[in-house]
Amino acid sequence: MLFSSLSYLLFFPAVLLAFWLLPHRFRNVLLLVSSYYFYMSWIPVYGILLFVLTLLNYALGAAIDRHRHHARAWLMTGIVLNLSTLAYFKYTDFAIASFNKAVASVSPILKISEATLSLPLQHVLLPLGISFFVFEFIHYIVDVYKGSKPITNYVNFSLFAAFFPSQIAGPIKRYQDFIKQMQEPRRFLSANFERGLLLLLQGLFKKIALADNLSPVVNQGFAHAATLGGADAWVAALAFAAQIYCDFSGYTDMGRGSALMLGFDLPDNFNLPYIARSLTDFWKRWHISLSSWLRDYLYIPLGGSKCSLVRRHANLLITMVLGGLWHGASWHFVVWGAFHGTGLILCHSYDHWLKNSSSTVTGFLRQLHSTATGGVLSMLLTFVFVLVGWVFFRAETMAEALSVLYGMFAPQVVTSGVLAEVLAQHPIVPAFLAYLLYRLVCDYGAAVIKGLPAVAAQFCTPRVPARVVVYLAFFVMTMALAPSSASPFIYFAF
Amino acid sequence: MAIETPPKQSDRARDLAQASDGIKAKSVGKSFALMQGLLYLGLSIVLLEAFFYFAQVGDSEHCMPDRKVGYKPFAGKRITQRQEGFGSYKLNSFGMQNDEITIAKPAGTYRIAVFGDSCVESIQVAREKNYVSQLADRLSRALGKPVQTLNFGVSNYSVAQDYLRYQTLAKQFKPDLVIQVYRVDEISKLLPTPCDSMLFVKPVFFPNPDGTLKFDDTCVAGFFRSKAGKYMLQYNWLRQNSRIWEILVGLRHSFTTEFDRLKASKSIFNFAEPNPSAPPLQAISSDQTRTNYTNCYWYMMDAQLKAFARECKADGARFMFLRTPTVSLGDHKLVKNYAETALLKTTAASIEAPVLDLDQALRSEGDTPDDGTKFSSKGHFTVRLHTWVADKLGAFIKEQDLLPSKSAAINASRSVVK
Numbered sequence: 029m030l031f032s033s034l035s036y037l038l039f040f041p042a043v044l045l046a047f048w049l050l051p052h053r054f055r056n057v058l059l060l061v062s063s064y065y066f067y068m069s070w071i072p073v074y075g076i077l078l079f080v081l082t083l084l085n086y087a088l089g090a091a092i093d094r095h096r097h098h099a100r101a102w103l104m105t106g107i108v109l110n111l112s113t114l115a116y117f118k119y120t121d122f123a124i125a126s127f128n129k130a131v132a133s134v135s136p137i138l139k140i141s142e143a144t145l146s147l148p149l150q151h152v153l154l155p156l157g158i159s160f161f162v163f164e165f166i167h168y169i170v171d172v173y174k175g176s177k178p179i180t181n182y183v184n185f186s187l188f189a190a191f192f193p194s195q196i197a198g199p200i201k202r203y204q205d206f207i208k209q210m211q212e213p214r215r216f217l218s219a220n221f222e223r224g225l226l227l228l229l230q231g232l233f234k235k236i237a238l239a240d241n242l243s244p245v246v247n248q249g250f251a252h253a254a255t256l257g258g259a260d261a262w263v264a265a266l267a268f269a270a271q272i273y274c275d276f277s278g279y280t281d282m283g284r285g286s287a288l289m290l291g292f293d294l295p296d297n298f299n300l301p302y303i304a305r306s307l308t309d310f311w312k313r314w315h316i317s318l319s320s321w322l323r324d325y326l327y328i329p330l331g332g333s334k335c336s337l338v339r340r341h342a343n344l345l346i347t348m349v350l351g352g353l354w355h356g357a358s359w360h361f362v363v364w365g366a367f368h369g370t371g372l373i374l375c376h377s378y379d380h381w382l383k384n385s386s387s388t389v390t391g392f393l394r395q396l397h398s399t400a401t402g403g404v405l406s407m408l409l410t411f412v413f414v415l416v417g418w419v420f421f422r423a424e425t426m427a428e429a430l431s432v433l434y435g436m437f438a439p440q441v442v443t444s445g446v447l448a449e450v451l452a453q454h455p456i457v458p459a460f461l462a463y464l465l466y467r468l469v470c471d472y473g474a475a476v477i478k479g480l481p482a483v484a485a486q487f488c489t490p491r492v493p494a495r496v497v498v499y500l501a502f503f504v505m506t507m508a509l510a511p512s513s514a515s516p517f518i519y520f521a522f
Numbered sequence: 523m524a525i526e527t528p529p530k531q532s533d534r535a536r537d538l539a540q541a542s543d544g545i546k547a548k549s550v551g552k553s554f555a556l557m558q559g560l561l562y563l564g565l566s567i568v569l570l571e572a573f574f575y576f577a578q579v580g581d582s583e584h585c586m587p588d589r590k591v592g593y594k595p596f597a598g599k600r601i602t603q604r605q606e607g608f609g610s611y612k613l614n615s616f617g618m619q620n621d622e623i624t625i626a627k628p629a630g631t632y633r634i635a636v637f638g639d640s641c642v643e644s645i646q647v648a649r650e651k652n653y654v655s656q657l658a659d660r661l662s663r664a665l666g667k668p669v670q671t672l673n674f675g676v677s678n679y680s681v682a683q684d685y686l687r688y689q690t691l692a693k694q695f696k697p698d699l700v701i702q703v704y705r706v707d708e709i710s711k712l713l714p715t716p717c718d719s720m721l722f723v724k725p726v727f728f729p730n731p732d733g734t735l736k737f738d739d740t741c742v743a744g745f746f747r748s749k750a751g752k753y754m755l756q757y758n759w760l761r762q763n764s765r766i767w768e769i770l771v772g773l774r775h776s777f778t779t780e781f782d783r784l785k786a787s788k789s790i791f792n793f794a795e796p797n798p799s800a801p802p803l804q805a806i807s808s809d810q811t812r813t814n815y816t817n818c819y820w821y822m823m824d825a826q827l828k829a830f831a832r833e834c835k836a837d838g839a840r841f842m843f844l845r846t847p848t849v850s851l852g853d854h855k856l857v858k859n860y861a862e863t864a865l866l867k868t869t870a871a872s873i874e875a876p877v878l879d880l881d882q883a884l885r886s887e888g889d890t891p892d893d894g895t896k897f898s899s900k901g902h903f904t905v906r907l908h909t910w911v912a913d914k915l916g917a918f919i920k921e922q923d924l925l926p927s928k929s930a931a932i933n934a935s936r937s938v939v940k
Binding site for chain 1: 554555556558559560561562563566569570573574576577578579580604605607608765766769770772773776777780781784
């Protein structure tokens with residue numbers, strides 16, 4: 029079930045109503061049942077996988093806590109269990125295909141038949157959200173191992189893993205924050221409810237009106253990578269940068285909004301990532317829950333930054349490559365991760381050089397960084413780097429990625445016209461203008477109202493009926509801008 | 523122990539006054555909130571309509587109910603179509619997919635009227651790129667004099683509706699040549715399909731034994747008596763003028779469909795997307811059924827085509843058929859109905875109307891499924907196919923000398939002036 033589907037628009041109000049009507053003690057059970065229903069509405073049998081993994085991790089958490097002298101063994105068992113489950117469902121076919129490719133390339137040299145060594149693909153269907161809940165389980169058992177108190181109530185633990193607003197594509201929750209919210213009796217707060225509703229509507233707009241309208245442009249652009257003109261290649265790459273942001277942050281907004289309406293506060297995943305002034309800054313703003321997970325459970329255990337420079341850089345590269353591979357079982361994700369890892373190493377080296385050198389050049393650069401021009405230049409440079417990274421991320425093959433990059437940086441023609449029709453077909457510009465207006469109202473509306481004369485201020489401060497009208501108008505606008513066919517969420521594939 | 527002293531008379535009066543002020547303030551607050559809500563509602567409607575107008579969304583509705591023909595395009599409405607490619611245009615004041623025209627024919631100008639369904643109407647491509655418009659350019663260049671093409675195509679129109687459109691609208695423009703586009707499987711639109719959709723409401727011409735036609739509008743009258751028909755009539759103004767209305771109707775439709783799907787599903791875990799491998803519904807499913815149906819009902823089609831051609835000729839216009847290809851929505855292969863082609867040619871010969879068979883011409887290029895270069899996802903012509911049709915049709919009209927000679931044209935224009 030997609031958050032942007034009509035099914036969800038029927039499912040969620042029903043759950044919401046039942047949730048607030050039920051006494052507190054039944055609410056978590058209701059949420060758990062609803063979450064399993066939400067999950068199993070796709071492929072029912074994968075509900076069993078989620079159930080079994082939940083049960084095992086619950087038992088492992090308890091075992092780690094109870095048998096402290098064997099805790100390390102239990103922890104390793106848990107990590108192996110979770111990672112092997114993820115590996116089986118996500119990487120089996122990737123490993124087989126890579127192996128077969130390697131066999132195909134060496135078989136003429138070894139003079140053996142390719143067919144004798146190559147393995148058949150298993151065509152394992154990836155369970156939705158497995159990458160997210162497996163990371164949550166690992167976080168749980170690691171933290172229990174480190175001394176945090178385990179969750180003793182099985183329903184609460186199951187709900188932590190299955191909670192439908194964050195089940196499929198995060199944010200990756202921390203159980204310490206979530207368990208507190210599950211235990212506290214939640215009171216209906218109209219302010220929270222309204223904030224949640226607005227987040228839900230905002231996410232819906234980002235997904236339906238922005239990301240789904242950009243999707244055909246991206247698809248068309250990357251499908252004709254070899255014939256793209258310079259302008260087309262830039263449009264396709266920029267469209268993907270906007271699409272992936274709107275798609276993923278839209279999903280997160282909808283998840284956070286739904287959770288907030290149920291009285292839960294989920295962590296935010298994005299903080300205006302495209303205004304980042306460095307790659308380090310970008311990773312503090314993009315998919316925050318994943319980057320902080322990678323930092324806490326991979327980069328720091330590897331040694332983090334408290335080691336030699338070479339080791340630190342190696343740790344960064346390993347973390348980012350594995351982070352890339354987490355996104356999908358394909359070499360282009362590995363390249364994307366390595367690209368970002370290299371970028372982060374360069375970024376750190378540059379900072380180190382700037383800090384420790386006292387030449388005229390570094391003096392000038394330091395001064396430049398403190399000016400607005402320097403800020404804008406850093407922002408642009410970071411954005412172009414991220415954009416090039418997105419090309420590797422989106423392209424299905426390396427050849428496709430290189431074709432788009434060739435079009436961007438060494439074009440043969442300005443435009444080959446492959447995107448003209450698809451751009452005309454989708455109301456992308458009006459949708460972005462509407463979103464810009466919405467952001468302006470949200471960010472500066474209150475300040476503007478404050479400066480108005482009393483009567484005008486009173487009129488401009490909407491009461492409940494007026495707010496209902498505004499929300500309805502926002503919803504109608506979103507639906508009006510929706511393209512005829514919806515695209516699946518990009519992060520569902522991960 | 524604290525002893526409560528009874529409140530004084532003046533305190534009581536003050537409390538009462540305060541309480542009454544509080545109630546009044548509350549009710550003023552409520553009235554203000556309600557008034558503000560109404561104001562915001564009005565403002566939202568105006569702003570959304572303006573936004574949708576500029577964003578070109580919510581204006582795909584293009585037909586209104588008509589008690590004679592069943593339905594017809596709105597006059598002067600701007601239409602934007604985004605489902606198959608992009609098309610945005612304003613219907614002219616006669617409700618035609620044409621630039622504005624005058625009833626009186628400009629001196630020395632040839633007029634060609636083209637009749638047919640959505641493949642003629644061509645809302646999927648820019649107006650200047652559809653074959654009707656392209657034909658005017660080609661013939662004007664080839665003949666060295668202005669040629670006006672008048673697009674009378676309307677979505678899902680049958681031959682009977684084309685004939686009625688000629689009688690009620692096109693006749694007054696005094697066309698020199700009338701082209702009846704007869705696409706493959708046109709016969710499937712001969713009889714009305716009973717359903718709630720206005721685009722399937724059709725009057726029918728039944729042939730009398732003496733060859734004359736009997737007009738039967740039972741289906742049209744029935745539709746206007748039905749709930750769906752009354753709804754169409756009731757909300758016609760909103761359908762024509764409000765983009766918000768169109769979006770709300772679309773939303774209602776989507777929700778109803780979803781509810782129906784959920785109600786019909788056998789499993790509670792049936793939220794998955796509809797089965798994409800399910801074949802799309804088609805009027806007539808097999809080649810053999812199509813042939814049988816054509817043979818059975820051709821007497822009706824024959825009578826309608828002959829009557830239409832005779833009336834055009836009586837009005838001084840030449841008449842021809844353009845046989846255009848159709849693709850099935852499932853596999854995107856060309857639909858076969860050779861029986862229909864043969865019968866059409868027989869009918870055309872009997873009334874001395876030439877036939878340009880572009881179905882055969884396209885089929886001779888290969889019978890492979892279309893890859894989206896010639897036909898859109900819903901089977902309409904792409905710009906490439908429009909250009910191809912315009913080329914072939916232009917050459918055919920010139921070759922067959924279907925436009926009147928120079929002197930005849932001058933005489934015709936003189937008679938208009940008189």
